[in-house]
Amino acid sequence: MAAEYTPTTGTSRRRTVLKAAGLATLAATTVVGAGDGASARPGRGHGARPDDAYDVIVVGAGFAGVAAARAVRAQGMRTLLLEARDRIGGRTWTGTFAGELVEMGGAWVHPVHTKVWHEIRSHGIPLVADDTPPDRLILPSGSGYADFDLAVAGTRLGELLTSFFAGSDSYFPRPHEPLHRADLLAGPDRLTLRDRLDQLRLGPRDEAWLNGHTATAGGSNTRGAYTALVRQLALSGDLETYNGLNAYRPVTGMGGLINAMLADQPVTVRLDSPVAAITDTGARVHVDTRGGKRYTARSVVVAVPANVWNSISFRSGLPREFAAASTAGIAVPHAKKIWMKVRGDVGRFLAQGAESGAPLIGVVPHTTLSDGSRLMIGFSVDPAFDHTSTARVQAALRTFVPQAVVERIVSQDWGGDPYARGGWSFMRPLQLTRQLRTLQQPQGRLVFAGSDIASGWSGFVDGAIESGEHAGVLALEAATRRATPARV
Numbered sequence: 001m002a003a004e005y006t007p008t009t010g011t012s013r014r015r016t017v018l019k020a021a022g023l024a025t026l027a028a029t030t031v032v033g034a035g036d037g038a039s040a041r042p043g044r045g046h047g048a049r050p051d052d053a054y055d056v057i058v059v060g061a062g063f064a065g066v067a068a069a070r071a072v073r074a075q076g077m078r079t080l081l082l083e084a085r086d087r088i089g090g091r092t093w094t095g096t097f098a099g100e101l102v103e104m105g106g107a108w109v110h111p112v113h114t115k116v117w118h119e120i121r122s123h124g125i126p127l128v129a130d131d132t133p134p135d136r137l138i139l140p141s142g143s144g145y146a147d148f149d150l151a152v153a154g155t156r157l158g159e160l161l162t163s164f165f166a167g168s169d170s171y172f173p174r175p176h177e178p179l180h181r182a183d184l185l186a187g188p189d190r191l192t193l194r195d196r197l198d199q200l201r202l203g204p205r206d207e208a209w210l211n212g213h214t215a216t217a218g219g220s221n222t223r224g225a226y227t228a229l230v231r232q233l234a235l236s237g238d239l240e241t242y243n244g245l246n247a248y249r250p251v252t253g254m255g256g257l258i259n260a261m262l263a264d265q266p267v268t269v270r271l272d273s274p275v276a277a278i279t280d281t282g283a284r285v286h287v288d289t290r291g292g293k294r295y296t297a298r299s300v301v302v303a304v305p306a307n308v309w310n311s312i313s314f315r316s317g318l319p320r321e322f323a324a325a326s327t328a329g330i331a332v333p334h335a336k337k338i339w340m341k342v343r344g345d346v347g348r349f350l351a352q353g354a355e356s357g358a359p360l361i362g363v364v365p366h367t368t369l370s371d372g373s374r375l376m377i378g379f380s381v382d383p384a385f386d387h388t389s390t391a392r393v394q395a396a397l398r399t400f401v402p403q404a405v406v407e408r409i410v411s412q413d414w415g416g417d418p419y420a421r422g423g424w425s426f427m428r429p430l431q432l433t434r435q436l437r438t439l440q441q442p443q444g445r446l447v448f449a450g451s452d453i454a455s456g457w458s459g460f461v462d463g464a465i466e467s468g469e470h471a472g473v474l475a476l477e478a479a480t481r482r483a484t485p486a487r488v
């Protein structure tokens, strides 16, 4: 990472950011203990137990884990939240770059994301609308890229998406219950995005305009499921909302929001505590960290990304769907987000690459800085793209704007991150109809949670909160259940 980038890792730096956001008092009420290391100190009060026994342990402090921990602690449960990293937030990560608050992961929210919207509103966090709508649109043209009129191209892109989704209106009549009409999904859920694109038999330009959009969402068109994008449209309600989801940001960044949520309840948090093994004895669950510490609870919420489930040893066994989903991955495997400080006036351009030949498949404008340079955000799903090289990033940006000069970058490869192994969730074919139901079921005293397996906004912060809150309810039930025969 570029030295200039200041991530909000650890307590002190997080407090600095929160102070700037006027939320320091909220942070002060949150109990944060260290983890496996020799410097470990116990959480102060509020449910920390000398015998390391808890009612509920939540593994993973992303939005799902924090929502789950808050829900069970609100019911008076002795609750422990274990997090592998030195920060909370998971696939959201707020920091600063070029003097601006930047998000290395999840960033935008929309009123249709009712859970996260409610959290932002109830914590009194102001929203900012992105103040730099594009004034240029760059899309594939022949063998290269060219500027297109925003209104004209926007209309054509809308027509293309309409044909892409044609006939799918009946698939998700209750968008937050994606399997409500599972009988209708047997055929469509087999389709990749590429299968659906091929059905449309588009001309070369239309194909290139549409396949970049779908490849960005799915990681690649041969990877992502057609139904995963149809779910997003059904949740959006209409194409205009679907196209406008990246509308607002909390002024505190996602870091301020998740800290505010955590401060709602005095949950004990242990950072730097990667979990290695989880054992359900039938009466209790043991959680062993890589550092050799054992914690015990009556139920456990596993709120780590599906792509890393296979890195934890579930000694009491799990249905085969878990290993299958983790091996194939639910989150996009090579998702990279790159912030670029671009010199000079290149315009507030929005660029959409075609599925191949554009290492930066999407570029959006963010801010114009006081020196006249621009902050731009690039997305890549290309496994071969060197996102750490300013020269390579500049070369990729010049695919769209040949005169662009990239001064500095900061980037995050979520696929290369051992505690994520992927970016935003986007299911593969048949993961919805053949696996999701099982993945959402409690397994003995274990309950899984996360945006990857949300019923609603999978792939968004909203889905993480929904799934975490639901897992909290299931974990409460499991914690109060009588002992069952051992699963080991």
Ligand SMILES: Cc1cc2nc3c(=O)[nH]c(=O)nc-3n(C[C@H](O)[C@H](O)[C@H](O)COP(=O)(O)OP(=O)(O)OC[C@H]3O[C@@H](n4cnc5c(N)ncnc54)[C@H](O)[C@@H]3O)c2cc1C
Pocket: 059, 060, 061, 062, 063, 064, 065, 082, 083, 084, 085, 088, 089, 090, 091, 092, 104, 105, 106, 107, 108, 109, 246, 273, 274, 275, 276, 303, 304, 305, 308, 312, 335, 336, 337, 414, 418, 419, 420, 422, 423, 424, 425, 449, 450, 451, 452, 458, 459, 460, 461, 462, 464
């Ligand atoms: C580049 C990018 C852009 C995105 N843009 C948006 C957006 O604009 N809007 C939006 O709503 N969503 C967006 N998303 C999606 C959103 O960020 C995620 O859906 C959401 O943050 C996932 O939350 P989660 O709690 O399910 O998982 P995570 O945030 O991944 O949390 C899981 C936690 O588990 C921890 N963990 C992993 N392994 C272990 C272990 N062994 N022991 C203990 N802890 C462990 C991790 O460190 C992590 O903190 C984006 C994602 C990415 C990557």
